Amino acid sequence: MIDPGFPYLSAILLAPVLGLLIILLLPHQNQRAVRWVSLASAGVCLVLSVFIYAAYDQPAGGLQFVERVPWVRSLGIFYYLGVDGINLPMVLLTSIVFFTGVWTMWDLTRRVKEFFALMLLMVAGVYGVFMSLDLIFLFVWYDVSLFPMYPLIAIWGSTRKEYGALKLTLYLLAGSALVLPGILYVYFKSGLHTFDLVMIAQAGLAPDVQYLGFFLFLFGFGVLAGLWPFHTWSPVGHVAAPTAVSMIHAGVLMKLGAYGVLRVGMSLCPQGLMDWSPLFALLATVGIVYGAFVGLAQTDLKYVIGYSSVSHMGLVSLGLATGSLGGVSGAVFQMFAHGVMTALFFSTVGHIYDRTHTKLVPELGGMAKLMPRASFFFILAALAGIGVPCLASFWAELLVFVNGVQRYPVLGVLAVLGLVISALFMLRVVQKTFYGEKNQRYAGAPDMSGVMVLPRAMLAGTILLFGLLPRLALDLINTGVLPLVGTFK
Amino acid sequence: MPSDLALFLPETSALLMALVLFFLSLARETHHRRTYIWALGLSLLGVVAALAGLGAQGSLFFGAYRVDLFSQVFKLILAVAVFLVVSICGELTGVEERYHPEFFLFLTTCTLGMMLMVSAMELMTLYFSLELSSFSLYLLVPLRSGVRIDVEAGVKYLFIGITASCIMLFGMSYVFGVAHSTSLDKIMDVLPLLIHQPAAAIGLLLLLSGFFFKLAVFPFHFWAPDVYQGAANQVTTYIATASKAAAVALLIRLTALTSGTSLYLMNVLIGLCVASMCLGNLVAIVQKDLKRMLAYSSVAHAGYVLMGILTMTELGYSSSIFYTVAYMVMNFAAFMVVVKVASRGQDLKIADLAGLHRRAPLLALTLMMALFSLAGIPPTVGFTGKFLVFAAAMQHGHFWLVLVGMINATVSLYYYLMVIKAAYLLEPGVQAPPIEVSVPTRLLNYALIAGLVYLGVFPQQLLGLADSAVRHILGGV
Numbered sequence: 001m002i003d004p005g006f007p008y009l010s011a012i013l014l015a016p017v018l019g020l021l022i023i024l025l026l027p028h029q030n031q032r033a034v035r036w037v038s039l040a041s042a043g044v045c046l047v048l049s050v051f052i053y054a055a056y057d058q059p060a061g062g063l064q065f066v067e068r069v070p071w072v073r074s075l076g077i078f079y080y081l082g083v084d085g086i087n088l089p090m091v092l093l094t095s096i097v098f099f100t101g102v103w104t105m106w107d108l109t110r111r112v113k114e115f116f117a118l119m120l121l122m123v124a125g126v127y128g129v130f131m132s133l134d135l136i137f138l139f140v141w142y143d144v145s146l147f148p149m150y151p152l153i154a155i156w157g158s159t160r161k162e163y164g165a166l167k168l169t170l171y172l173l174a175g176s177a178l179v180l181p182g183i184l185y186v187y188f189k190s191g192l193h194t195f196d197l198v199m200i201a202q203a204g205l206a207p208d209v210q211y212l213g214f215f216l217f218l219f220g221f222g223v224l225a226g227l228w229p230f231h232t233w234s235p236v237g238h239v240a241a242p243t244a245v246s247m248i249h250a251g252v253l254m255k256l257g258a259y260g261v262l263r264v265g266m267s268l269c270p271q272g273l274m275d276w277s278p279l280f281a282l283l284a285t286v287g288i289v290y291g292a293f294v295g296l297a298q299t300d301l302k303y304v305i306g307y308s309s310v311s312h313m314g315l316v317s318l319g320l321a322t323g324s325l326g327g328v329s330g331a332v333f334q335m336f337a338h339g340v341m342t343a344l345f346f347s348t349v350g351h352i353y354d355r356t357h358t359k360l361v362p363e364l365g366g367m368a369k370l371m372p373r374a375s376f377f378f379i380l381a382a383l384a385g386i387g388v389p390c391l392a393s394f395w396a397e398l399l400v401f402v403n404g405v406q407r408y409p410v411l412g413v414l415a416v417l418g419l420v421i422s423a424l425f426m427l428r429v430v431q432k433t434f435y436g437e438k439n440q441r442y443a444g445a446p447d448m449s450g451v452m453v454l455p456r457a458m459l460a461g462t463i464l465l466f467g468l469l470p471r472l473a474l475d476l477i478n479t480g481v482l483p484l485v486g487t488f489k
Numbered sequence: 490m491p492s493d494l495a496l497f498l499p500e501t502s503a504l505l506m507a508l509v510l511f512f513l514s515l516a517r518e519t520h521h522r523r524t525y526i527w528a529l530g531l532s533l534l535g536v537v538a539a540l541a542g543l544g545a546q547g548s549l550f551f552g553a554y555r556v557d558l559f560s561q562v563f564k565l566i567l568a569v570a571v572f573l574v575v576s577i578c579g580e581l582t583g584v585e586e587r588y589h590p591e592f593f594l595f596l597t598t599c600t601l602g603m604m605l606m607v608s609a610m611e612l613m614t615l616y617f618s619l620e621l622s623s624f625s626l627y628l629l630v631p632l633r634s635g636v637r638i639d640v641e642a643g644v645k646y647l648f649i650g651i652t653a654s655c656i657m658l659f660g661m662s663y664v665f666g667v668a669h670s671t672s673l674d675k676i677m678d679v680l681p682l683l684i685h686q687p688a689a690a691i692g693l694l695l696l697l698s699g700f701f702f703k704l705a706v707f708p709f710h711f712w713a714p715d716v717y718q719g720a721a722n723q724v725t726t727y728i729a730t731a732s733k734a735a736a737v738a739l740l741i742r743l744t745a746l747t748s749g750t751s752l753y754l755m756n757v758l759i760g761l762c763v764a765s766m767c768l769g770n771l772v773a774i775v776q777k778d779l780k781r782m783l784a785y786s787s788v789a790h791a792g793y794v795l796m797g798i799l800t801m802t803e804l805g806y807s808s809s810i811f812y813t814v815a816y817m818v819m820n821f822a823a824f825m826v827v828v829k830v831a832s833r834g835q836d837l838k839i840a841d842l843a844g845l846h847r848r849a850p851l852l853a854l855t856l857m858m859a860l861f862s863l864a865g866i867p868p869t870v871g872f873t874g875k876f877l878v879f880a881a882a883m884q885h886g887h888f889w890l891v892l893v894g895m896i897n898a899t900v901s902l903y904y905y906l907m908v909i910k911a912a913y914l915l916e917p918g919v920q921a922p923p924i925e926v927s928v929p930t931r932l933l934n935y936a937l938i939a940g941l942v943y944l945g946v947f948p949q950q951l952l953g954l955a956d957s958a959v960r961h962i963l964g965g966v
Contacts, residue, residue, distance in 0.1 A: 140872070143872070169906065170902065173898075181879070184891060187883075188884050
């Protein structure tokens with residue numbers, strides 16, 4: 001079934017790029033074609049991602065579907081793609097969110113061509129980061145995935161969009177301003193004359209190099225992961241962004257940050273992780289608790305989700321900071337689960353906002369009667385966020401908490417408390433928005449149509465599937481995390 | 490001798506061009522179209538000549554003039570730059586019509602001076618060729634018609650330029666005093682041994698000042714904003730592209746004289762590099778005029794180029810050359826948009842770009858790509874260039890310098906984004922009709938966008954060329 005010669009990963013990477021080029025050649029007026037091309041390229045990505053997810057040989061483990069071509073020989077830059085237990089779930093996540101995101105934006109009418117072109121560019125960057133094993137390519141894709149955010153938010157966004165877009169772009173690129181010196185530093189200190197991540201990780205780096213290197217990677221990528229206190233761009237950006245961009249952004253892009261810390265920081269500088277892990281865990285816990293408390297005071301649905309994202313991404317960081325098999329696997333699973341969950345959140349809020357033109361909790365109310373379908377999805381996402389059993393996040397959060405409490409008893413307990421608070425505010429928002437008194441102003445607002453239910457149903461189905469069968473992901477993740485954890489001493 | 494002529498091919502072509510334009514300028518009646526066609530054709534010929542002369546190697550005029558890959562690469566860069574600049578002079582609205590032949594003539598003599606400069610192996614030849622190019626520019630800057638600010642820009646440029654020349658001559662006298670020769674070959678033999686003497690180090694530094702001035706390195710940058718704003722848009726384009734390339738060539742050639750032995754020189758260069766980057770970027774933030782903003786950003790970019798040069802290693806020099814080419818392409822793309830949008834030859838406020846995506850989508854796209862490239866966003870050539878100079882600095886152990894450079898790149902993103910915001914987010918004003926983009930301009934735009942991305946993604950060839958060019962001055966001399 002698997003053709004060993006076929007470049008599956010390149011195909012996933014090139015599908016959005018190809019879609020982008022086709023869209024650029026299409027005339028402005030032909031919005032239908034633009035949408036279909038986008039959906040087609042997303043569909044190709046989704047099919048291929050599901051396929052490689054299923055075809056990945058778990059007993060063998062390690063990097064598979066590897067493609068390695070020299071790019072700039074004199075500097076040791078390679079076009080090097082490969083997937084293992086860590087990035088394969090991320091690739092799948094990206095495909096799911098990408099596909100449902102395009103579908104969610106089907107009704108967009110303003111500057112359609114430019115929107116989808118930028119979105120495809122951003123997604124190509126995301127795939128590139130997740131699959132690249134060459135530091136330079138990883139960095140290049142990282143920046144490629146970030147800069148389309150500016151126009152995407154500033155043109156199609158809402159609520160202080162220009163401020164949000166600018167803040168987000170500057171924060172994230174300031175983060176990457178730490179990453180590039182980090183990469184160059186590691187490159188020259190390793191003395192191997194290669195940007196091959198795997199090779200440098202195998203050779204190992206001197207402890208002092210790891211110390212500084214991990215610091216740079218932690219804070220460089222940490223900005224994108226929403227690590228406290230560099231998270232302030234994230235709620236503002238989420239709120240300002242249009243629906244699909246929020247979905248991709250909160251669902252996938254923030255994971256790039258955590259993934260960068262894991263893939264680059266932790267695999268290259270395991271000793272550095274050990275040196276910095278107390279600080280890392282502290283910041284993560286502060287993020288969890290802080291996000292929950294600030295979320296409590298929000299009245300804008302998107303702000304609520306934004307701060308809950310800060311809290312949940314704090315959980316990912318805490319899991320990574322434990323450096324244990326369960327903790328890191330839990331963190332990776334949480335990235336996946338949170339990605340799908342937030343995508344569902346934003347997708348649903350987007351629908352409510354389009355119909356009612358408000359996302360303020362006090363103005364809504366009784367939505368469960370007005371929009372039963374949309375309400376169902378929102379509540380499902382909220383339950384997943386709280387960590388209700390049988391939903392994907394439950395297992396991820398459980399793993400992180402168990403290992404977190406074991407490694408950092410005080411911080412771990414605080415983090416659990418943070419989650420309780422976030423459950424409180426989530427339920428409060430659900431109660432006020434979807435139950436209670438019906439706001440007659442929106443009595444005529446239509447619910448989701450059958451076709452538009454489908455993308456949300458896909459996301460909800462994924463949450464349920466991985467909630468009921470967590471081993472579907474965890475076994476795979478463990479094969480990737482296990483060799484890595486062995487290096488943390 | 491024919492072989493000597495082959496060595497002198499790019500310069501001969503420029504001389505020919507100057508001669509033709511000189512005769513055209515004698516005519517009582519000038520026809521803009523005719524002058525333009527002549528200039529365009531001859532500058533294209535110049536590119537061909539520079540390409541043909543790329544492999545030439547040898548020495549002329551009793552050793553005062555060396556033709557090697559290093560000089561030929563820069564001559565090619567200059568020839569391409571002047572061709573590009575001429576190509577956007579189709580509507581030379583910023584300059585009075587009767588001066589058009591002179592405009593092209595001085596552009597040519599300036600280029601000729603720079604071409605001579607990159608091959609000069611004698612301090613006297615160097616000075617002479619530098620002044621040839623400088624005086625042409627002193628004439629070009631005030632050629633603008635209309636507004637009053639021109640005179641101020643021209644005078645300012647002249648005075649600061651002459652001061653820089655004096656400082657340079659003074660430096661030359663020190664170098665001569667220490668090395669007892671004006672030949673760069675001989676100086677290179679003895680300078681590494683003598684560089685630890687204050688006189689030699691200071692002499693060399695003062696000598697470099699002349700080129701710091703051209704490159705607008707802090708503290709020789711004061712002319713840049715006024716001249717960028719005050720000169721005609723096409724002249725500014727030329728100053729911002731070709732003139733920088735020649736300065737970089739000479740900075741490389743002259744710092745290579747010490748064989749990288751002077752820690753003192755390096756530290757001074759680090760100081761200038763950091764100051765240029767920080768000052769350029771911070772001041773650029775508050776600019777309202779697009780050309781002024783680009784002027785301050787050019788100060789910052791001078792800092793990035795210096796970062797490669799100050800390592801005085803092979804990788805450092807070749808990355809600087811790469812960066813110079815990158816800078817030329819992206820800066821030209823940005824200025825091309827300025828020239829096209831300011832169709833009456835006026836100055837362009839950033840606010841005037843409002844709604845450019847409606848008025849001329851292609852120009853807006855080119856502008857965005859150019860600015861992202863200037864900000865160092867991959868996959869454009871600006872990123873690859875920055876990456877290479879940072880890599881060179883890191884290889885030499887300048888971790889903090891790289892960090893400062895990256896932070897500066899982030900700062901610069903802010904003001905570039907402000908321009909992109911104006912072009913893409915704001916709606917056009919009432920008196921802002923769509924801009925006609927002719928077919929050649931369209932092609933030029935496509936070529937520039939393709940070039941920005943192609944060189945960014947496939948840097949191998951250009952880097953290889955820069956590498957072998959650098960080896961010629963490090964190993965060959």
